Amino acid sequence: MSRGLQAVRPGIREMAGYQPGRQPAPGSRVVKLNTNESPLPPSPAVAAAIRSELGDSEGLRRYPDPISQKLRETAAAVFGCEAAWVMAGNGSDEILRIVIDTFVSEGETIGYFHPSYSLYPVLAAIRGARGRALPLFNDRGELYQPELSGIKLFFLTSPNAPLGFAFELDYIRRLASGFAGIVVVDEAYADFAEHNALGLVKEFDNLVVTRTLSKSYGLAALRVGFGIASSKLVRELDKVRDSYNLDRLAQAGARAALKDSAYLARTVDLVRRERAFLAAGLEKLGFEVRPSQTNFIFTTPPPPVRAGELYQELAARGILVRWFADPLLAHGLRITVGLRPEMEALLETINAIMNGE
Amino acid sequence: MSRGLQAVRPGIREMAGYQPGRQPAPGSRVVKLNTNESPLPPSPAVAAAIRSELGDSEGLRRYPDPISQKLRETAAAVFGCEAAWVMAGNGSDEILRIVIDTFVSEGETIGYFHPSYSLYPVLAAIRGARGRALPLFNDRGELYQPELSGIKLFFLTSPNAPLGFAFELDYIRRLASGFAGIVVVDEAYADFAEHNALGLVKEFDNLVVTRTLSKSYGLAALRVGFGIASSKLVRELDKVRDSYNLDRLAQAGARAALKDSAYLARTVDLVRRERAFLAAGLEKLGFEVRPSQTNFIFTTPPPPVRAGELYQELAARGILVRWFADPLLAHGLRITVGLRPEMEALLETINAIMNGE
Numbered sequence: 001m002s003r004g005l006q007a008v009r010p011g012i013r014e015m016a017g018y019q020p021g022r023q024p025a026p027g028s029r030v031v032k033l034n035t036n037e038s039p040l041p042p043s044p045a046v047a048a049a050i051r052s053e054l055g056d057s058e059g060l061r062r063y064p065d066p067i068s069q070k071l072r073e074t075a076a077a078v079f080g081c082e083a084a085w086v087m088a089g090n091g092s093d094e095i096l097r098i099v100i101d102t103f104v105s106e107g108e109t110i111g112y113f114h115p116s117y118s119l120y121p122v123l124a125a126i127r128g129a130r131g132r133a134l135p136l137f138n139d140r141g142e143l144y145q146p147e148l149s150g151i152k153l154f155f156l157t158s159p160n161a162p163l164g165f166a167f168e169l170d171y172i173r174r175l176a177s178g179f180a181g182i183v184v185v186d187e188a189y190a191d192f193a194e195h196n197a198l199g200l201v202k203e204f205d206n207l208v209v210t211r212t213l214s215k216s217y218g219l220a221a222l223r224v225g226f227g228i229a230s231s232k233l234v235r236e237l238d239k240v241r242d243s244y245n246l247d248r249l250a251q252a253g254a255r256a257a258l259k260d261s262a263y264l265a266r267t268v269d270l271v272r273r274e275r276a277f278l279a280a281g282l283e284k285l286g287f288e289v290r291p292s293q294t295n296f297i298f299t300t301p302p303p304p305v306r307a308g309e310l311y312q313e314l315a316a317r318g319i320l321v322r323w324f325a326d327p328l329l330a331h332g333l334r335i336t337v338g339l340r341p342e343m344e345a346l347l348e349t350i351n352a353i354m355n356g357e
Numbered sequence: 358m359s360r361g362l363q364a365v366r367p368g369i370r371e372m373a374g375y376q377p378g379r380q381p382a383p384g385s386r387v388v389k390l391n392t393n394e395s396p397l398p399p400s401p402a403v404a405a406a407i408r409s410e411l412g413d414s415e416g417l418r419r420y421p422d423p424i425s426q427k428l429r430e431t432a433a434a435v436f437g438c439e440a441a442w443v444m445a446g447n448g449s450d451e452i453l454r455i456v457i458d459t460f461v462s463e464g465e466t467i468g469y470f471h472p473s474y475s476l477y478p479v480l481a482a483i484r485g486a487r488g489r490a491l492p493l494f495n496d497r498g499e500l501y502q503p504e505l506s507g508i509k510l511f512f513l514t515s516p517n518a519p520l521g522f523a524f525e526l527d528y529i530r531r532l533a534s535g536f537a538g539i540v541v542v543d544e545a546y547a548d549f550a551e552h553n554a555l556g557l558v559k560e561f562d563n564l565v566v567t568r569t570l571s572k573s574y575g576l577a578a579l580r581v582g583f584g585i586a587s588s589k590l591v592r593e594l595d596k597v598r599d600s601y602n603l604d605r606l607a608q609a610g611a612r613a614a615l616k617d618s619a620y621l622a623r624t625v626d627l628v629r630r631e632r633a634f635l636a637a638g639l640e641k642l643g644f645e646v647r648p649s650q651t652n653f654i655f656t657t658p659p660p661p662v663r664a665g666e667l668y669q670e671l672a673a674r675g676i677l678v679r680w681f682a683d684p685l686l687a688h689g690l691r692i693t694v695g696l697r698p699e700m701e702a703l704l705e706t707i708n709a710i711m712n713g714e
Contacts, residue, residue, distance in 0.1 A: 002587070004586070004589065005593070007539050008460060009461070009462050012593055013593065016596070017596035018600050021420075023420055023423065041413070041417055042414055042417050050606070051411070054404050057401065060399050060579060061396075061399060061575040061577060061578065062394055062578055063377070063378075063392055064577075064580070090599065093599050093601065103364050104366070105485060106462065106485065153364075180363075206359075206360045206361040207361075219418065220417075220420040220601075221417040221421050222417060223602075229361070232361065239369055239483070242447065242448065243375050243377045243450060244450065244577075247578060247604065248578035249407070249579070249604075249607075250606075
């Protein structure tokens with residue numbers, strides 16, 4: 001082994017990196033329902049704000065505001081808290097990493113349910129922490145209150161990805177109240193849900209909520225996310241953040257997106273409507289459909305159809321959905337809610353495949 | 358102490374965060390010579406590429422290319438290597454952090470010269486590593502070959518900031534060749550210098566060179582930097598990188614900047630010319646001026662003028678330069694090279710202050 005490779009931390013050398021969903025090249029003619037992007041572009045105010053920030057290019061040579069203060073203020077107004085309770089990050093993935101680096105030392109334990117967001121064990125390995133996957137359901141197939149002793153930080157994905165249900169607030173309260181560590185409620189999909197945990201950060205000073213503009217705001221390209229927690233915790237998180245973590249155009253675009261609350265409401269309405277349409281269509285084809293509080297549906301095809309094969313066949317016909325080889329998930333597909341023509345194309349294609357066409 | 362604060366890693370709780378240079382609000386009427394930004398906006402091709410990427414906003418809802426492949430290819434052509442030897446980051450600050458997370462375990466030692474970039478000890482503290490500052494000069498005031506035993510990763514800033522000189526390639530060769538750890542040559546300012554270490558990554562597989570578009574390319578607002586190393590090392594660094602670390606607009610803008618090599622050459626010519634003008638002007642006022650291979654000058658005012666007081670007085674008159682309270686640097690000022698009118702305003706203002714006007 002080369003000297004350079006030998007110097008790599010063993011935990012990194014042995015790990016595989018995170019595998020993001022497939023991103024076809026721009027212009028590819030596929031129906032893309034595999035990475036839970038919004039079916040709509042962002043508010044037109046976003047591009048206008050970015051063009052205005054670009055201006056005559058003069059602003060590009062200057063460092064951006066290192067703390068994204070105006071963006072924090074705008075986000076705080078949306079989240080119903082003070083700006084000092086918000087930090088802005090390069091996607092909520094950056095916030096997840098910052099939270100780990102702030103609270104978890106090497107050898108300590110990071111907990112999360114399995115299945116949930118598959119990035120958590122990767123982030124734990126990068127930190128040199130132990131990852132502890134707890135089963136999402138008990139032996140009777142029900143949610144339960146997990147035992148968190150020995151865990152320093154627990155990620156709760158709510159609504160859960162890839163299954164789509166949201167945890168009750170009282171469940172989250174019980175989780176945080178008896179716990180000496182930190183609970184991170186990863187709310188990437190909360191705008192599509194009926195409730196969220198933002199109000200709980202005022203009750204529990206060991207709770208961090210994370211948000212992203214990649215889903216409901218249609219801004220996956222810009223990489224903007226938030227962490228919401230007590231101002232005392234945000235001050236610590238800020239020490240760990242790269243000093244200029246958010247570029248000038250992303251700050252401007254994100255502010256414009258957050259200010260257009262009517263556009264968000266319309267997007268969420270549309271997604272909920274198409275989610276119901278998709279669910280009904282799948283059920284008509286004999287699929288089992290999990291209730292969803294998100295912009296995707298987890299669904300199991302009727303026997304003898306096998307999800308993995310259906311996924312392949314759909315891809316061959318230009319429709320990308322997500323299939324996980326994980327034994328707990330391999331029976332189903334995760335399908336992003338799209339526009340009506342995409343949903344119709346999907347349902348017709350599934351029907352054709354099931355009829356051997 | 359609150360439960361949340363108690364859960365913070367002690368090393369984080371005790372540290373102060375990094376203090377970036379002052380960034381006045383856009384539109385402020387100051388002569389800004391304090392954070393080594395380019396005196397020119399970026400190539401006009403940058404804004405054109407960003408506008409084109411924005412298009413009808415449709416692309417904004419899609420995740421960007423997670424590995425920034427096209428950007429790596431463009432950068433590789435500029436750096437004279439293959440794309441597999443390049444990684445792209447959210448500013449070179451992100452690359453520095455990724456390099457640490459890849460190679461340094463908690464309790465291991467990160468070395469760097471003092472003075473150099475003041476972010477290194479902060480990054481070491483975030484990682485939970487020991488920072489070891491080695492004196493930049495020996496007792497005779499000369500450079501020397503440092504003893505690196507016990508050090509896992511060594512940051513060499515070349516050209517050095519804030520002093521401005523570049524290390525000879527043979528010096529870097531000697532550093533890397535006897536060393537079991539990793540040498541990171543931080544070349545943020547290399548485009549202004551007479552030589553650089555890019556060729557050495559092919560000689561030494563334990564060498565990483567970092568670059569940024571924030572200085573010579575006039576793109577501090579966009580946050581784009583690179584790490585250049587053997588493809589084997591880049592593969593490991595990529596595991597540690599946030600999966601979607603660079604937004605779509607930054608990738609497009611950065612590619613356009615890298616392709617306009619004529620614009621870079623003109624910027625570098627202008628900076629070198631104004632650097633000579635500034636140096637001559639300062640020397641005429643009795644200042645001691647260190648030779649510089651960068652877009653800034655480190656200079657010491659003649660007695661009885663005190664650098665810290667001059668810094669304050671300049672700021673009061675609307676001219677921002679950088680002064681470091683560090684005992685090894687407090688005798689001087691770091692002044693970014695600007696356009697001729699800015700250089701003239703600076704020299705005239707210093708002259709007026711020295712004459713008690």
